[in-house]
Amino acid sequence: MSKQANFQPDSKSAQKWLERLLQSPNALIILFFMSALEATIVPIPLELVLIPYMIIEQKRIWTIASVALAGCLFGAAIGYYIGFALFDSVGQWFIDYLSLQQYYDSFQQTLKDDGFIAVFLVGLTPVPFQTAMLAAGAAGFSFTVFLLAAGLSRGIRYYGLAALALWLGPYAQSWWQKNASRLGWSVIGLVLLAFLVFHFT
Template sequence: MADVEQQRRALPPWALRAMDSGYLLPALFVASFLEAIIVPIPLELILIPLLLLQPKRRWLLALVALAGCLCGALVGYGVGAWLFDSLGQSALATLGAEQAFAEFKQTLAEQGFMAIVVVGITPVPFQVAMLAAGATQYPIVGYIVATTLARGIRYFGLAMLVALFGQQALSLFKRYGKRLSGSLLFIAVLGYGLYWWLTK
């Protein structure tokens, strides 16, 4: 019971209200969508307590978070492709990511698919990848596949972390979040390398 109360206290009020009123899935979708576009709050800090509180819907929660992120990713791509000079520049200024955008744009030109996967898994603001992919007219199918792979690894990886470590998952994420991201990135790169080798 104490664990449940601790997990509930880790959630913001809107998430508690959504969970208690039965609208958790739509609220999580919207939160993931907004986090993907501009809100600089790690969704993981909300998702982990929810995964702990609702273990029977663990994989569904991860899927909804992924769906919200993908919709946000499409909006971000569209802003980069058609509204970069207005909304795109403003978004980068708000995030303080102008330099990161310039660097990632070059990386995207050189590494393409894997550049998007790397940013999608690591703590670098994903808005940078969205805007750069749209601004450079990166193929949208490849962009969506890379985003799905990256964020799928991230959200379903969190669900697996909660399944393995339970209540300790949140403290582990707070303490070792960057290392966990690095481990997930290594798995993604390894998988991509194996795919490249098999299809060579």
Template sequence: MAIISKSTKAWFERINGSKNMLWLLGTLSFLETIILPIPLELILIPLMAANRQRIWLLATVTTAGCLTASLVGYGVGMLLFQSIGNWFIEFMGMQESYQAFQTFFNQYGFAAILVIGIVPIPFQVAMITAGLSGYPILLFVLAAFIARGLRYYGLAWLVYRFGHSVLVLWKRHALLTSLVGGVIVLLFVLGLQALASLVM
């Protein structure tokens, strides 16, 4: 536990010892996806390392919390963009990110949602844009599930193999790893799209 601060360690111990740990983790995942600017990995990695017998359940709960928040964001974009959506984007200071993603999304659709779910760009812009554009909700959920599933189940596998040391590695290489992963996913999906167009 020396790799985290004393305050974070104390908070972690309270969560880890709580009978409501799974609910708390799901809520934190929901809030991180919607509004919290703090990476969930800071608490998720120690929790996974301390609960290796339930590590896949933790990944599932975290993914579920994220998907629930994604649906809320999609609904805001679809039904409440002019009021809540615009205010939220301005409040979070995401105007430039939102405008840039709109162009990216219009060109790549499904692949754009996958990529932004992996790279360190606020996922809120993908949720709101997908809802506003009327993008099929099932495809949106599938893309969000794949992207966030790669993030959380991949993290669970790393913690299962390497334990607490993953937190140090994540702090050092999270940005580079996520960017490389996003590029790989984008190239893979675009390759599949190109192949499908040739076949059809």
């Protein structure tokens, strides 16, 4: 039995995308745009496709993680620009379409208080990342710092998933679903502790 048959993603949609990636000679290009779409307008966790794809294509697992990160940052740059230049029209539509108003309102103040940490933490938590993109752009927050924070947080996510796929193999998906929230909050706790120590010493 093949690795693909041993691993069953949790949704039919994810299975279709996985099959499309496996059959396409342009799989990495498709993955790039999938990651960009997930970062902007598709509220479906990329892990449902990414983890099984990494398990099946272990020989290029780090390339897959890098492409996913690049696609996410591409989508993040688009979202930032929308917030910066088109917030009153397209940006507000995004917020309404994805029901982000509450997240957006609370994130604005956090962004003012400590922008880098705010963006970084949103990249690790279940809070929709679109919130950070639109708010950072609308506030005129430094684009370089925004991309750096997004790259670090999403890099932890994608390269962490690659390491997890290598370590646990076909069991990575179920392990991730059970422990992702706990792991995410543990990382956040360590980041906040390091920030407080650095800030007050």
